Amino acid sequence: MEATKQNYKYDSVAGSDPEAVDKPHDGRQRDVQVTVMAESAKRPVNRTFQYIAACTANLAAFTCGITLGWTSPVLPKLQTMIDNPLSEPISESDAAWIGSLLPLGAALGPFLAGALSDKIGRKRTLLYGNLPFIVGLLLNIMASASNYLLLSRFLCGIAVGVTFTVLPMYVGEIAENEIRGALGTLLQLFTTVGLLYSFAIGPYMSFTAFNTACLVIPITFLVTFFLFIPESPYFLLQVKRDDEAEAALMKLRSTDEANDVRSELDEMKASVEEALANKSSFGDIFKSRGLTKAYILSNGLLVFQQVSGINIVLFFAQSIFQDAGVALAPELCTIIVGIVQIIFSGVSSILIDRSGKRLLLMVSSAGMAASQMLLAYFFHLKDKGDDVSWLSWLPICCVLAYIITYCLGFGPIPWAVMGEMFPANVKSVASTATAATCWFIGFLLTKYFGMVTEMIGKSGSFGVFGVCCVVGFAFVFKFLPETSGKSLQEIQNMLNGTADPKEDVEKK
Template sequence: MSEKKEYEYGPVATNENGAEVDAVRFNTESNGVTILSQNTMVSQQNHNSQPGDKKFLYLAACAANLAAFTCGQAFGWTSPEIPILKSNGTENPLGQPINPSQEGWIGSFLPLGAMLGPFAAGMVADSLGRKKTLLVGTTPFLATFLLGALGGSVNMYYLSRFLAGLAVGCIFTVLPMYIGEISDNETRGQLGSFMQLFIVVGLLFSYALGPYLPFATFNYICLGIPVVFLIYFFMRIPESPYFLVLSGNCEAAIDSLVKLRSKSRDSVQKEIEEIKLAVDDATTNKKSFFDIFKERSLTMALVISVSLVALQQFSGINIVLFYAQDIFTNAGVSLAPEICTILIGIVQVIASGVTPMLVERKGKRFLLLLSAVGMAISQGALGYFFYVKDGGNDVSNLSWLPVASLVLYIIAYCLGFGPLPWAVMGELFPGEIKAAASTVTASGCWLLGFLITKYFNVVTELIGTGGSFGFFAACCLFAAGFVWKCVPETSGKSVQEILDILGGNTKA
């Protein structure tokens, strides 16, 4: 496999007789090329040095990540709303409490839908476009929160959560693609970290408002964010220039780059040529998913990618996010459960903001190891608390332990196993196979999320709450061993260098 080269300039231009010319630029009237004189080329080189203003690029990234914020709202929705649906109070829109099986389905329908979302997104992202796919993929959230506000039967909440899952699976697949394609080399890493940050801010939004607002009111407020996203993103934010070149619309790609870079048309010509080279390379060398198993390095890359997201799920993250308020209620902590949940949300936002800075200094492998060990300690401590409590012993002197354990767990998760499995996945595969590998990895992740969320209550009845969190702690210890043994450091390495390591050609 040849290493993809980064070209300093575009391909050598020739005239109709095959002779080399100084430079080319797109002609807005004829869609052909215009031969530039030497003086014009010098002028264009001056334009290429134009720094531009990155404000609109950051605005575009923030606008796109309103979709991620809505995902966070959906993740956090169950924490304040499930306790209401389980209550006998007048605030319960069902009029009667749900049973444990219904609770499990409400929690697990989101990851079930998210398992299917990547396949739908993958099929249309290259035909419909990144922007339109994000718009279409976010639309189910409108029905999600409307059903949440109006739902009078448990089946409507099942449908609501399933639709939320479809949207989540689509957004998790297409949003990183869109952000990566609109970013420049200087901002790609920073803008790529926005998704995790917006998700946890959305979680905090649900944690902070859900317990204190009427059921319907909270859902109507949640509905407002995707509405704002759909309107603003559709009207103001351009399509990915990479997709526009891929679809043969180079003029629109230039217009998109002009807007994103806040530069003149001449000054974005070099970047357009680089995008064309990347598109040509990816189109020429495009592979199917099954081609992964023809090379040892790609097979190992898939094993690592799938294993990291699987271990992410087996750390118990969905249980913590979906049922945080219930966990604190069952633990009988001295603080109000909803206050503890808000505290967890705040810690998550802070930790997610720190992670990008630590990645640059310490690397991904170190942070994954630290994350796995920290989660193992915190889940083990939480398991011990519930083991003592469920054994009928007095735990009043340990009332601080559940809060401390989950705070430590959230910090450890956000430092490593939250954002980094997806970042590592993006670095393991070359462009011609990345879409197929990403779709399978994401779907596998959400399949496990569905199974764990659906059957958590069943397993808890068999082995106790302490045993369940003890199992998660053991999985986190296994995750540390897996990272130590199998995962190379990917930071600062090209895709080919990483594949050479995985293929046994060079040492990590």
């Protein structure tokens, strides 16, 4: 069997990308790679603990999913006096704030995460970032007025922003190249499982019992991640704690022999030194044509992700089905949505490398546009007073089609493209700013969805989302280059307009 070349070039901020380095920078790196190949051929590979560590860390993503889906089963209760812990039903304004304060908090979370992750470490940032989840859910349990819930949602939003920023970084830095892609997909998978958790148990439990059940997950994460999972070796090298880095890497690689990880550790050290030497600021993005274009493309994809209406569908799924008067029970419809989302989140990770990101994004935007337009048509007929009982199946089909096409493209791919567009020295600041923009747009949409709906109706609102998806299709078709199968340097060459057309022809 031919030995597989392993390249352990680590990304300085957002983890590591197997495409980050195509060629060794110098003789030392080439020697390290040859040595790693020889050592990997001698000893059996045991990656079990890497999967355990990544799954344990992604319990934080599970909690994110729970809080993202929390409003769907809870808001219908809060707007009536059925299982409502408050003294009176909440107003439409409070409902809008309860839905929108999470993305507002999430817009602030990346800035907090960026400041802490390089100072106190990835592990401690994730642990501290988990505490707002616990405090927020405790506030829900104790809630006697809507202010408790408003504060809870804002705190949970901060935790979501921190988690989505630091978790990919941590997982990328602990994983070997061969499984880094697979472990990276766990973020979306665990998030969708968390959504299903809320959709499946929320409607059938009391308000207090549901929040108590939600609280179990972040507490489990806090205990298991703190006690059993090591800090990122990359960060430990960054703060000159070399012995601890070696011990952490040995644990992650399931070996008791320091020599088994020596070459990989040396490669990490070289990468850390290079990253620290070339670290750049946010303003440096706009000094380069390629980086400016990368920033515009990354922000554009994430803005179109939000204006497709995803947060509206997830936050208010049960209410949408209630208003539509679907034949199935609304809570059962949301469970079906959660199951479909999990299935197609897994399918997307298989199709990305086979079909290319650009094609999937266009298929995704076209499918979402058709789904939203049909949903708008249904509510148009309903608002006119037409008999839509014969179309009671249409809303659930539209939402399922929307979720399927979202998961295939505009769900995971914008984040993956963002990771490829920026080199290591600016990835931290660029990713932080882009993620914050994404969540802030989500806040605006969630907060003012109800107000806009009162003005133009649900048909108009979903129609606007459909039009935005059409514009998103045009944006991808016109401006986005295909990045699949290309190294970071090749992507930078494309963005700077210096790519060699002959090379592209030869690759095709």
